[in-house]
Amino acid sequence: MSILVYTENRNGEFRKPALEALSYAYGVASMSGGSVTAVATGDIPEEKLQVLGEHGASRVLVVKDPLFGHFDPGAFTSMMAQAVEKSQSKIVVMASTISGKAIAPRLAVKLKAALVTGVNGLPLSIDPLTVNRRAYSGSAFARVKLNSEISIITTLQNSYDIESNPVAMTVEEFVPEVAGLPAAVEVLEEQRMEDGKVPLTEASVIVAGGRGMKSPDNWQPLIELAELLEGATACSRPVSDEGWRPHEEHTGQTGKIVAPDLYVAAGISGATQHLAGVSGSKYIVAINTDKTAPIFEAAQYGVVGDATKVLPKLVEAVRQVKGK
Amino acid sequence: MNILVCISNVPDTTTKIRFAEGDTKLDATGVQWVINPWDELSLTRALELKDDSSAGITSVTVIHVGEASSEPTIRKALAIGADSAIRVDSPANDSYVVAAQIAAAASGGGFDIIMCGIESSDFNGSVVGGMVAEMMNIQSVTGVSDLKVKDGSVIMTREIEGGREVVATTAPVLAVVQKGIAKEPRIASMRGIMTARTKPINVVEAVDSEQFSSLEGFTLPPPRPECRFIDADNVSELVSLLQNEAKVI
Known part of the structure; x- marks a missing residue:
């Protein structure tokens, strides 16, 4: 067959x-x-x-x-x-x-x-x-x-x-027949992802930020961590709704459904709708100030702390083991 | 131009999912039913286009395949602003059957743009929209995050793997829409709720349809192991666990 x-x-x-x-x-x-x-x-x-x-x-x-x-x-x-x-x-x-x-x-x-x-x-x-x-x-x-x-x-x-x-x-x-097709789709404009960037749905590692990141100005360590791990950046729905990050980065039920090997959730509390989009991840690391946040129920590894303070330390620690 | 928006009735997205009857059916006890989130966004976009006189949209109709119990969801769509509704009186248990009902009800209805959400939050099939298009032999565009009408052409932004494209096609066309199509779902006003009571819901009989797959039952994923906490001042331990225990970095 x-x-x-x-x-x-x-x-x-x-x-x-x-x-x-x-x-x-x-x-x-x-x-x-x-x-x-x-x-x-x-x-x-x-x-x-x-x-x-x-x-x-x-x-x-x-x-x-x-x-x-x-x-x-x-x-x-x-x-x-x-x-x-x-x-x-x-x-x-x-x-x-x-x-x-x-x-x-x-x-x-x-x-x-x-x-x-x-x-x-x-x-x-x-x-x-x-x-x-x-x-x-x-x-x-x-x-x-x-x-x-x-x-x-x-x-x-x-x-x-x-x-x-x-x-x-x-x-x-293979030369297929092309008669009797519906109206053609014409491409007017194309926007390609930058070279070297991994589409979210293909990424093995995703570093995502939520409202606990406090401001779009605090994203640098998150981006650095994603780059060090050759992964992609993502965000929770409130972050994309606020316009802190583009809506293509929204992971969750109504955004992108992802299943990376590692999902780092920084300052994300873990609403049902967010977990629905990321629960296929093999490992979830949660960083959140609130020890009772639901994200810790989905995570295998947790750090209780302010994501904007923990991420730079994490970047440093990863840099050391990766020798970068 | 006339727009048809397909509406699915789904459990509220915060519902704790449980099954009944030997794990073959959703346990609907206490479940709140809502308009599927993507369908709500496509209805919002359809109404935005109708409000913009340059788009030339004359009517927005919603269609739902389901039993009488889902009428509150249809009324909600009318309250948000749809002009009229069609309900095909059929249980919605199979994507092919649902698509066959929509295609039959929409054919000859004079719809120029048919909008479907990219998936329903319960069955997650991503199937009905494409099937309707093929059954009606019209073009479809999937992954649409923006839709405009210009000089009789339908201009859409669609996602492709690793990028985005702006595409144009002629009506009739079916758009399978995703996040981004509208910023936030439109909320029914008090006036909308009042006028929705008198708007027509056209109930049509189901057509016969074949069915090519059957649901055997549901299983729940295994529970996740308990979270292991690492001190915020000792993140190198976390890195070592990710490297040596989880082996993911």
Whole structure:
């Protein structure tokens, strides 16, 4: 059986979400005795595709049509449906990124496929296909059975480790039909993240500040700590509502849902809505003046103290062990 | 232009989640039901556009798939400012079924912009909006944090991995919106609450729909271990724990 995986790339670079989804697809293929076909868009040089073979793709379909040079959900859905047909796949895997969230539901309708999103581990069973997914904003998991000939799974970001699974790989160009698409999406303007900055949903380490940081002028040690740990900065909802930090940095139920290895919550009391967005973190460190704050119930390590005073000391201590 | 805003009825975001009937259903005892936070923000943005005469928005309708028990949530949307509401009389247990109901009710309704929240805070599916668009064969844009109407085009800011894009498309279009679409949810005024009582809720019968997945049950995550406190004057101990015990730095 073929497992089809959509591996998103940016200028030929396959980033963490794509490699997580690919590793997951390989895991499903190992359980079901199949192999993995990956779909990639763009005129990507062959050496940049090698990374897909290193992570378990035995076949890669490359779509070079410039129509797929920017993200058009209608067009990408049609292309993926044709890739499913071409590879005769029964299971489709993609990451729960914005583009995964845009394609997967449309594709499910087009193929009359069963869809389950936000999956955080390999299937509990292959036949019938049953998986656990995140529900109630991280307060629970729902066990879902998929009852269709074709199934689509989207994987929660940062919840499946990238694995090295080198296999022999073939690459072929794939030319999908592009007729009958809905109105095109035209890109007017593009704002890229600065080089070297990690998107919040991909970051292994996140340092977040709350109202206990007292003022936007106190953010420097928090930014320094994030940089030292090669992580990203985030904030609680009141901080983004006040305009101290941009709303893209808001982690919590209505902001970004994150699951880093380490989440440092500085001056965040830990309202239910905040915890809902960060409870998937492997380790939480809380720094807060109030020992009874709910954040300490979610944290493995706690420091009772003023975040604006503790953070500079933490930066110093990390600098020493990292020798930076 | 006419805007349709999809509204989901969800437990208040501070609800302590418990399950009943052998962990197959939410224990709804004492649960307060509210408009899904992202849907509330998209309703707010739709009303802001209607208030701005240059956008040319004539009406804002809300649609909800659910049983009669969710009417207080629909009334709240009307009180905030929606002109009218549609309720499709069907339980909302499956994303595909819900999408099929919205697509059927919206087709032929003359809606130019359909707005859906990026997920519901209970099921977290991120599914219904995209499905509705495909069922209606219209374009969709996901991760929208700003939406404007200019010279008949719909201009949206969307998030992509590692950045943002401003995109344009023609109506009809479905926007799956996220944080940023409106600053804060609009609150119903006393006058709004009064007029909402007389605004129409059009109850439509459910259409037959297939269903491709089934919920087997829920589990709660394992409890977190107790917090270990480290003295604020000894943060090097914390660094050592993160390095040697947790192995995360």
